[in-house]
Amino acid sequence: MSPTETETLDPRVRRTRQSIVEAFTDLLDQKGFQAVSVQDITQQAGINRATFYAHFPDKFALLQRFVEEEFHQEVEKRMLNACQYSNHNLHELIVAVCEFVGNTHERCPVSEEHFQSLVEAQVRTQVHGLLNHWLEKIPTIAGTPVSRERAATAASWAIYGLATEWSRASRQPPVAQYADEVVPLVAANLGLTIELA
Amino acid sequence: MSPTETETLDPRVRRTRQSIVEAFTDLLDQKGFQAVSVQDITQQAGINRATFYAHFPDKFALLQRFVEEEFHQEVEKRMLNACQYSNHNLHELIVAVCEFVGNTHERCPVSEEHFQSLVEAQVRTQVHGLLNHWLEKIPTIAGTPVSRERAATAASWAIYGLATEWSRASRQPPVAQYADEVVPLVAANLGLTIELA
DNA sequence: CGACTTCTGTCGTCTAAGCAACACTGGAGT
């Protein structure tokens, strides 16, 4: 969307960022977040260590960016970005968060607090933004009891919480069913009872 | 082996060369050699066009390097580099050339003369070098009728010719059998009747 | 034929990345 963020960028920058992220992904699966050093990453990526610091202040900033992109990708894959609010889309969003959180938990033990809290914050932020985006397209009901902002906040927290519970419950029941069952809860948070295709 | 050629190299150089080669491979399969432009390659590789010319004088030089590396890889895969002469190794070498030529023909129509002749020259050169390497290890027979050089030349041409024939005959019979059948021919060229495991 | 397009190869300028130092921190060992 914004030409600043994604497209219009020096190819060199694009490539090194990509190779950093790729190296990070590999190492994450191999050793877990705590154990990977900046040295590891740069070595695996085939870049100089100083170059890393030209792009990210530290390991944590990289993780942040990483989660941001991974989850954003998950969202785009399900075409939730371009869509408007509907129970079906809400369902899909919940599925996306569940699977992302599930994968995260299996990738890195819950014991790594740094890791988990960073993931949580990032995912919630994006879900919040997405919900806000959806709600903006809906004309305000006269005498709205809660602001869009707060509805989005409540719902995004709820979604993330439900996703972690599902993950901890060994992913039972199947995502689709679980999402079906909890959609009403979140819809309630949004203060909406709209029914769309 | 030589630190000059492969390992001790600026990571940037390594990466851009690799991305050029990768882009070239893709485009070769898509459009054939004639149709790919330097622009295509650099665009696909995500590098600047001027950068391409910093590495290769033109499209043909790239093809040369490409074939060189591909075939060299094929040879190393079969561990023919470190080995000495034996009928078995000769067999393996013939198989390698047959399969390489076969793949080349299916990748690019024979009508592209530039392409084909460049491949031929490159492969023959490497086969020649390899045979020479093998022959050097064998003590000269008193009153040698032909020089090692010439034996290697004759054999390398013979091998390439036999490989193209096999390819044009729709790869019949199976490589292993075909190689079995023609080993004596080549061995004769080499002026050797040695029998080793 | 000339006008037009696309690709080529080259050059000068600017910036990203490499590299080799550096001082610093925290943890492991003896």
Place this chain on the structure above:
DNA sequence: ACTCCAGTGTTGCTTAGACGACAGAAGTCG
């Protein structure tokens, strides 16, 4: 306590690559 050591950030200088512009070669079309 101490040293040792592996990792961290940071810096100055060098080099590879980006970018834009250029003239020329090679089709293509009217």
